[in-house]
Amino acid sequence: MLFHVEMQVNIPHDFPAEKADAIKAAEKAYAQDLQRQGKWVHLWRIAGRYANVSIFDVESVDELHTLLSSLPLFPFMDIKVTPLARHPSAI
Numbered sequence: 001m002l003f004h005v006e007m008q009v010n011i012p013h014d015f016p017a018e019k020a021d022a023i024k025a026a027e028k029a030y031a032q033d034l035q036r037q038g039k040w041v042h043l044w045r046i047a048g049r050y051a052n053v054s055i056f057d058v059e060s061v062d063e064l065h066t067l068l069s070s071l072p073l074f075p076f077m078d079i080k081v082t083p084l085a086r087h088p089s090a091i
């Protein structure tokens with residue numbers, strides 16, 4: 001199952017920089033592991049925002065929720081999920 005996921009990151013300005021850097025490093029390792037597994041198939045920065053557009057390929061909505069809620073940055077994210085169906089004109 002394919003999902004379009006938009007993640008907006010909102011780290012409070014008064015959050016300690018060292019803690020933020022550690023969370024971002026953990027997030028990068030987690031994201032790259034999921035990409036190597038083929039579950040996080042696209043990851044694009046939205047220009048001008050601390051946000052991304054991603055495509056996930058997972059077995060179920062429950063699996064997607066587990067992956068997203070395990071993101072180290074999850075407590076600082078607003079996430080919008082859109083399920084994708086095959087377009088009839090796609091080749």
Ligand SMILES: O=C(O)C[C@H]1C=CC(=O)O1
Nearest residue numbers: 009027028031050051052
């Ligand atoms: O930077 C982001 O968009 C947030 C998050 C998603 C992957 C990653 O490494 O960080």
